[in-house]
Amino acid sequence: MYGDSATIRTILTELGDTWAIVGLSGNEGRAAYRVAEVLQRYGKRIVPVHPKAETVHGEQGYPSLDAIPFPVDVVDVFVNSELAGPVADQAAAIGAQAVWFQLGVIDEEAYARTRTAGLEMVMDRCPAIEIPSLG
Numbered sequence: 001m002y003g004d005s006a007t008i009r010t011i012l013t014e015l016g017d018t019w020a021i022v023g024l025s026g027n028e029g030r031a032a033y034r035v036a037e038v039l040q041r042y043g044k045r046i047v048p049v050h051p052k053a054e055t056v057h058g059e060q061g062y063p064s065l066d067a068i069p070f071p072v073d074v075v076d077v078f079v080n081s082e083l084a085g086p087v088a089d090q091a092a093a094i095g096a097q098a099v100w101f102q103l104g105v106i107d108e109e110a111y112a113r114t115r116t117a118g119l120e121m122v123m124d125r126c127p128a129i130e131i132p133s134l135g
Helices: 005-013 031-041 081-093 108-116 127-134
Strands: 018-022 045-049 074-077 098-101 120-122
Touching (some): 005 098, 005 120, 005 127, 018 031, 031 045, 031 127, 074 081, 081 108, 098 108, 108 120
Parallel strands (some): 018 045, 018 074, 074 098, 098 120
């Protein structure tokens, strides 16, 4: 319902290759770490966003979206649903073209705000699962 195949394809193939991944740290046991690795394999530039601002997969990290000194195309959100709405609002504020809420991250009000702001959005899906099927 919050990620039709056309929107998923558009985000993964047309909106740009710079993905800020909110919640990405150097913790190899976390899903964000593995998803970022898959996105890199498919040619995406990943930008870790985490309070620790760690370098992950060779990419400099930043403590927040507004600290990133270059344009971001997609904001991929790996935070709890209760925290995801403000991240979506920040994505719109920095001029991102799309927001992607990971599996289990659901905020219907944030989805509505983000779409109203003109951004593409997918919720409760995983790009690492979707991208290999695009061919």
